[in-house]
Amino acid sequence: MGQHLQPTAKSACAFVVGLDTEGHWVAIETHGRGGGIFTDRDAAIRYAEFETSHRPRAVRLSHRRVRLEL
Template identity: 95%
Template sequence: MGQHLQPTAKSACAFVVGLDSEGHWVTIETHGRGGGIFTNRDAAVRYAEFETSHRPRAVRLSHRRVRLEL
């Protein structure tokens, strides 16, 4: 009890951050478990970094358009 289990690299939460077709900054969790629409890139990256506990390489910026499906 009281022991924290670390997620495996395969199941660990990760996000892609990029612009959608309407110019909104979007975050998308790579397993489809979450995401959001933000007013600027900094806010989107801050959210994704918080959700991934600031794990290295858990947040990627996309140079292509991204789409958040609700």
């Protein structure tokens, strides 16, 4: 039978949400696997929470400027 593997805490998807240097709200996956630019903070948080299946402590707000690298 197939087993369902749970991601380890280290490899689990997590996001940082914050403003970039141009004042856009961004959500960035901490392993560099994804992210996006959003119209407001709430939209960025909603996206990050959805992508992390609403896992507690998976989304952090940054008080420093962040950069989404494409």
